[in-house]
Amino acid sequence: MKKSFFLILAALMLVLAGCGQAAPTSTDTTNNTTGGEAAPSESQELTTLKVASLPAPMDAILLLVKPLLVEDGINLEIVEMSDNIQPNDALANKEVDANFFQHVPYAEAYNEARGANIVPVQPVYNALYAGYSSKHKSIEELPNEAVVVIPNDPPNIAHSLLLLEQNDLIELKEGAGIKAGLNDITSNPKNLQFKEVDLLTLNRMMDDADLVTMYPAYAKPLGLSAKKDALIVEKDMQAFAITLMAREDNKDDPAIQKLAERMSGPEVEKFLEEEYTDTYPAF
Incomplete structure (x- = not known):
């Protein structure tokens, strides 16, 4: 009986020792899966x-x-x-x-x-795209030889001229369209004087001009809205x-x-x- 008891006890100890060695292996595998190639981060x-x-x-x-x-x-x-x-x-x-x-x-x-x-x-x-003024309350007040500040890059020069033409301040050569330049002005009844500046500096020119043409992104920092404050606003300009x-x-x-x-x-x-x-x- 004693001999059988010691044999059983020895067998149990071997089983327990085996389980104790297997546990760290299992933990390492789990860690590798969580942080390794099997589960990439987002x-x-x-x-x-x-x-x-x-x-x-x-x-x-x-x-x-x-x-x-x-x-x-x-x-x-x-x-x-x-x-x-x-x-x-x-x-x-x-x-x-x-x-x-x-x-x-x-x-x-x-x-x-x-x-x-x-x-x-x-x-x-x-x-x-709109025209703003700190000097005049309406476009009818715009004087002869008024200074109009516009962007200095060709596409936005054209955009400004089309805005002015839509609001009957100038006329452009037929077909000038989105490539219009100052040389394409065929009628300028108020003899408007154009000053070209960098697009990003337009909103700094309000005190130096009678009219400044600009996008909402540059008008908004001044607290200005095209629908509420502009003297002139473009019509459809999908281009x-x-x-x-x-x-x-x-x-x-x-x-x-x-x-x-x-x-x-x-x-x-x-x-x-x-x-x-x-x-x-x-x-």
Whole structure:
């Protein structure tokens, strides 16, 4: 009996010793599965898409769709820039995958000047282009030889001239359209004097001009609204819709197409209608 008892006890000790050695092995396997290749982190699973942009409402729209894109497996990286040249340079040089700040005529002018191939992917919104004044309460008060400040880049010179023509302040040569320049003015009854400045400095010129033409993005920091404060406002100008842009070689990339889909979705439409009343969807 004693011999049998010791044999059973010895067997139990061997079993227990075996279990004690197996436990650390099991724990190590679990740790490897949690932190290793079997379960990649979310950041490893997402496709990163870099988009260059300018301040609101452009970057605000991108921030709005950023969490939506996570659901599509895309990590949207917004690269905010400080002028109207950097976003196109970055896109042309493949430093970013897309940009969002400009209309098609502006991109076409850049392509022509730089030999680039930036193309439209999705029009997103129209921004009401308007003329503002700190000196006059109505357009009828605009004096002869009034100083009119406009942007100095060709596409927005054309945009400004079309705005003035729509409001009967000048006439342009027939067919000038979105390529109109100062030389295309055929009638200027008030002998308006034009001063061209960089787009980003327009809102600093209010005290130096009788009329300044600019987009809502530059008027809003001054507390101005096209619908409430402008002396003149453009009529339909779909050609100047602010548009998501890519390159010819990547415009069909699935991630860019998914971004285009999100930027023309109901969330963006609602955001524009509620937060930026001087804009309206272009999709």
